[in-house]
Amino acid sequence: MINLEILIFWNKDFVNALPIRDDDYLTKRFGELCVNFAKRGIQGDADDKKRIKVANTALNYLNEHDDFKISEFESSLEEPEIIDQFTTYKSQYEEDSGHRIGDQFKVSKKEAGKAKQKLKEIIKLDTGVQISLSSEFLDRSQELLEYGYDEQKKMKYIKILFNEES
Secondary structure (H helix, E strand, O other): OOOHHHHHHHHHHHOOOOOOOOHHHHHHHHHHHHHHHHHHHOOOOOOHHHHHHHHHHHHHHHHHOOEEEHHHHHHHHOOHHHHHHHHHHHHHHHHHHOOOOOOEEEOOHHHHHHHHHHOOEEEEOOOOOEEEEOHHHHOOHHHHEEEEEEOOOOEEEEEEOOOOOO
16 A cells, blocks of 8 residues: 555655546545545544444445535534534545545546445454455445344354345
8 A cells, every 4th residue: 555645745746746636536535535534533432333334424425416515415424523523634634635625526426436345344253254344235234234142152143134145
């Protein structure tokens, strides 16, 4: 993974290149911003499920709208505390990267789809099992995953519901 500081130095300071700020660029950067915010920007006692939910809500907004408007997006986040944290994180992200994303742009469906595919949750269990959940599954995970406890084995379990294997 390329270090952001090296990339900024190389492109901005050394080559003096500026990216083309088209719909693809803005959608891609905003998708990255949302995922980074969910991973590192949410303050307080947010658990992984809440972080994934916030990222998923943000990426769903991009996939469901043709035009991005910051005010509509922020209202999709619902919680005033999360909205305030997002506004602060966005400002810091723009300052650190040197590029303003903007408050309105046409959403590139291609880039919105790519961002959504990158969002995954991995459940790591102490038995060595890892369960990878795709972004499509995350929207419905509450209804398709059941957690429980087996009294005989004295162990927790996860039950996954599905129609057929693909």
